[in-house]
Amino acid sequence: MFGLDKADTRTFLFVIAITLLAPFILNPFPTDSALAQFNGGYPDLMQRFMIFGIFAVGFNILFGLTGYLSFGHAAFLGVGSYAAVWMFKLLSFNIIPAIALSILVTGLFSLAIGYICLRRSGIYFSILTLAFAQMSFAMAYSVLSNPSFNLTNGETGLQVYASDPQYLKGSGPDITHLFGLEMNATKTLEVGAWAFQFNTGFYVCAFFMIVAFYIAMRIFRSPFGLMLRAIKTNQTRLNYTGLNSRPYTLAAFVISGMYAGLAGGLLAAMDPLAGAERMQWTASGEVVLMTILGGAGTLIGPLLGAGFIKYFENIFSKINDNVLHTWFSLMPESIENFLVTIIHPFVGKGWHLTLGLMFMLIVIFLPGGLVDGGTRIWNKITGRNRTSPDVVASPKPAE
């Protein structure tokens, strides 16, 4: 189906199902229970799962498939957001022109940056991309924001003001929308003690994520994708086999840049704001972590990694001492205080610490990331011995 083989179709349908049912799956705990803290099924976070999923899936095409580690991909995320907000300012709050421009502008931007950075490979390529991203950040933060030419609105961040022209707005809504469907519209379904939220913005993001994932799948299974994997393995052999690696790496770079642009555009579509901090090197590092954590070079790894990190960032960071005290309130006072003291550094502002530890454990014990872990568990259960279901299997002739 969809031009995919059986196993891939299954993976694809699985991703669609999980995505569409996310409002249920991510909300396993009753609203009033102590564990409601761990529910991730609220619109803002679910949107982020999808958006950063897109970002990581695109990044994986460059890093996981082609073997080029970019440390500057957040620049494309930021450019995508700025482009989208400009469309809101000039045209209307309709997200379609905004997202289209995000993809187009980041495509051109990554073409220029890729053309220069891809003259080098390995660590030098990484450093070049990092340098470019930091330059972009500096430009957005100060250079491109002055009274005579204000493209980014500097520190404050780019946003839509009532005085903006919005030429096509007419009587359209005052918040971001898809031909009238407002992004922040949410329906809540109450079932017993549970409350499930269905948000328009989330389903728009989910749609783009599914399309983005599908395209990535097709790329993985195409001759083009095979050449990218060949570049990662042995570029010398590739050249002596009559293939020019440069346009291949450049195409991979631009494609992953456009994925980042789409993600940036969606971020702005959910919340019409763009700030320079979105382009910071820490943001570039985050997508590297997501990809490695989930499983670089696998299909669903980057999605898992993105979900994992965003969950931690949003859930663990909210657990403060008060929450801890309520959890352990049944214990004797001294034990309660002791436990809170022990756990305190790992939650709240310390969520980075927990994430860092988990990252180390995964890299050391599961070099293939979460997908690798999943496969091992699956093998244990079924007693079979197969490699990751979504690392590219040896091609069989078409049935």
Add this chain to the structure above:
Amino acid sequence: MGILEINNVNKRFGGLQALGDVNLSVEEGTVHAIIGPNGAGKSTLLNCLIGKLLPDTGTVTFEGRSILGLKPHQINQLGISRVFQTPEIFSTLSVFENVMIACFAKRDGSFQLNPLTSIRGERDIHDKVEQMLLDVNMADKRNAIAASMSRGDKRRLEMAMCLVQDPKLLLLDEPTAGMARADTNNTIELLKEIEEKRGITMVIIEHDMHVVFSLANKITVLAQGTPIVEDVPSKIKGNLKVQEAYLGGAHE
């Protein structure tokens, strides 16, 4: 005039004259062997033919046009393929994928932006690769990851990758080095068959005299970067200069 003409090629590495005034003409449809002791400059000469190295002086023409300064992929697209002294393969990919890449390169040229076509739909390519693997006796290893195979198999794989491209000129750098006797004989048979069936012109560098004398139509002896003798195999056998070159140099 030969399909490959090398004229007055010189190459220095710092103070070392790796190639000195090399003149060589390879006739179309022949197997031309280059022999010589270790360090004689044989691999360096091949490197000058495939765009890995640029000679300091001299000319190299293939089918009448100069190939100096062309990129490796451009030279391959003209019809020159090379088997390296240490196998260069895509070690993390399967045997089948390795050969398939070479096959795509031959059919689609040096770059093709086709991210949405499916490999599974490429019946012609699959058939061609399958046939090639049968020809080199590797059909049973089609799904093996290239890195996991023996050195002899890697070399055979690399040869399959070159052959599937139907090159006009095949350059082989010590294709049987490190192979067991039986494997060596298989390789000789394979190369003979290629020569007879497809008439591919070959330049072969070899240490194993058994291989050289079973295959070559013509032999050039290289010593310290310079050809000292060029003749048919039967004449080379008794040549004094050759014996000197070998006795003087380090013989493997």
